[in-house]
Amino acid sequence: MKGFFPIFKRELFAHFVTPLAWVAMTAFLLIQGLHFFLIVQHFAGQLDLSADAGPVQTFFGQTMMLYLPLLFVCPVLTMRLFAEERRSGTIEPLLTAPVESAGVVLGKYLAVVVIYAAMWLPTLLYMVLLGRYGEVDWHVVGSGYLAVLAIGAGYLAIGTMTSALAKSQLTAALTSAMAIMGLFMIGVGEFIFPEGLGRDLAGHVSAWAQMNDFSRGIIDSRRLVFDATVVVLPLFITVRAVDAWRLE
Amino acid sequence: MIEVEHLSKSYGAVAAVTDLSFGVERGQVVGFLGPNGAGKSTTLRILAGFLGASSGTVRIAGHDIVEDRLEALRHLGYMPETSPLYPEMKVREYLAFRAELKSVPRAKRRADVDRCLELAKVADMAGVPIGHLSKGYRQRVGIADALLNSPPLLILDEPTAGLDPNQIREVRALVANLAESHTVLLSTHILSEVEASCSRAVVIAKGRLVAIGSIDEIRGRGRPEVALVVRGEEGALRKALGTIEGVTDLAVSAEQDALRATVRLSAEQEPEQAATIESIVASLCKAKLGVREVRTTTATLEEVFAQLTMAEKTVAEKTSSDATEGTA
Numbered sequence: 001m002k003g004f005f006p007i008f009k010r011e012l013f014a015h016f017v018t019p020l021a022w023v024a025m026t027a028f029l030l031i032q033g034l035h036f037f038l039i040v041q042h043f044a045g046q047l048d049l050s051a052d053a054g055p056v057q058t059f060f061g062q063t064m065m066l067y068l069p070l071l072f073v074c075p076v077l078t079m080r081l082f083a084e085e086r087r088s089g090t091i092e093p094l095l096t097a098p099v100e101s102a103g104v105v106l107g108k109y110l111a112v113v114v115i116y117a118a119m120w121l122p123t124l125l126y127m128v129l130l131g132r133y134g135e136v137d138w139h140v141v142g143s144g145y146l147a148v149l150a151i152g153a154g155y156l157a158i159g160t161m162t163s164a165l166a167k168s169q170l171t172a173a174l175t176s177a178m179a180i181m182g183l184f185m186i187g188v189g190e191f192i193f194p195e196g197l198g199r200d201l202a203g204h205v206s207a208w209a210q211m212n213d214f215s216r217g218i219i220d221s222r223r224l225v226f227d228a229t230v231v232v233l234p235l236f237i238t239v240r241a242v243d244a245w246r247l248e
Numbered sequence: 249m250i251e252v253e254h255l256s257k258s259y260g261a262v263a264a265v266t267d268l269s270f271g272v273e274r275g276q277v278v279g280f281l282g283p284n285g286a287g288k289s290t291t292l293r294i295l296a297g298f299l300g301a302s303s304g305t306v307r308i309a310g311h312d313i314v315e316d317r318l319e320a321l322r323h324l325g326y327m328p329e330t331s332p333l334y335p336e337m338k339v340r341e342y343l344a345f346r347a348e349l350k351s352v353p354r355a356k357r358r359a360d361v362d363r364c365l366e367l368a369k370v371a372d373m374a375g376v377p378i379g380h381l382s383k384g385y386r387q388r389v390g391i392a393d394a395l396l397n398s399p400p401l402l403i404l405d406e407p408t409a410g411l412d413p414n415q416i417r418e419v420r421a422l423v424a425n426l427a428e429s430h431t432v433l434l435s436t437h438i439l440s441e442v443e444a445s446c447s448r449a450v451v452i453a454k455g456r457l458v459a460i461g462s463i464d465e466i467r468g469r470g471r472p473e474v475a476l477v478v479r480g481e482e483g484a485l486r487k488a489l490g491t492i493e494g495v496t497d498l499a500v501s502a503e504q505d506a507l508r509a510t511v512r513l514s515a516e517q518e519p520e521q522a523a524t525i526e527s528i529v530a531s532l533c534k535a536k537l538g539v540r541e542v543r544t545t546t547a548t549l550e551e552v553f554a555q556l557t558m559a560e561k562t563v564a565e566k567t568s569s570d571a572t573e574g575t576a
Contacts, residue, residue, distance in 0.1 A: 002351075003349055006345055006348035006349045010334075010337075014336060018336070090333065090334055092293070092328040093332065093333075093346075093393065094349075095298055096296040096298050096321065096326045097346065097349040246297065246300045247300035
């Protein structure tokens, strides 16, 4: 783990001085703002609400607007992590400092996870706003954010991996977007496959189904285990890739 | 400080470094010489643990660079070729980051960064983003980085590449200054640099060792040139010199009432060179040519370098072919 903390700090700093991070965040918040506006407008016209289908539940669970942007935002956040360092050559001083591959990978990865979480932070205001004009189930808010974080953490790990495997940022972003899209599509299989193993499998990996559950306050540990797998496996491959550069 | 044994590195079928062995002792300033593409950067990257070797071992301050990488790197300050840096960071920020990576204790970090800024003469640019610096300054930031945490050994990959003459002089003075308290291995293809700053040199060509030793020893490896001024027929002169063994590269030009000829001696050892010169003079006298001048000039380092690195056969190949001839 040697090298983790300085790399984590530098990576956070690097994100906030690049315009791309701000563009991605702004675009993300614009979409979420529009999303929230549409939901509120929809519910404003309804007279009575059932307990588990209010605006908060809808925000996290019922529409694709919430995580469709993740397909673009996560690859943009992760694409430069390693690809940029390899293109500019700064990977050489980095890896010839007394650091361990795991420290380098985790430092970079956790920095983007923090940025990702920070990106969601302003949306908490929506919940505060709703709370002022009605009832908000904070348990549902908590499980909703937990799911958003768990799913995003997996997407970011995939992006970290493709950034280490690809030599250009563009390839890194495209391949991670494709991988995330693929994962999402398998989940859609839940609605397509006939009843049986295929549908069960699709249901388990489905981000859509996970958001639906968590937006109702149902925290299913099997889903969290799956999310953890999507974090750990790509990160393990990334560490091995960094090790392999020394043997190239 | 550095022990390299039987180091080989190949990229697929292409051999970049073949069976390279050399050592650098504490306190030495060693030039690592070779034409472009000889395998200098590859070798230095292996020394710094950035690339893996195909075979062979490298020890830095007694620590194996593969088995005991972190400990080996603690003794080493490495500046990669062209000194790649993060352009968005300010010089001081970057060095503080590097100091933390290199485990300089928090309490000493600021002082260490200041010391290296001063040593590398970049203190006046401490607050400037690296992206705004000239190439010479970026190179010096790279050197300042290598100096952090006071490693006893510095490996600098082409510290003067791409700099203008003034910057080259400044960097050279800097290296000379560092040499007093560090062991230094620096790669270059500029020979005056080696003559100016190094006590020893390692010369490689096509990934193989061709010469190692003090600068004077390596210069001594050069084969001297003999310039002759002779009165007589060109044909007779060519005939007289053509029969002597150990003479190559004959060039003849006419000069007023005489001929000027230059030859290069192929012998590497001094006694044989002297014997060849004697037989040249004897042969010329025997041919009844009027010898007016015989002058030998020792090869410059440039010529030695060209002879060593352009030669078809490298030391290793030559000794192995000699050995097979011997047994046959």
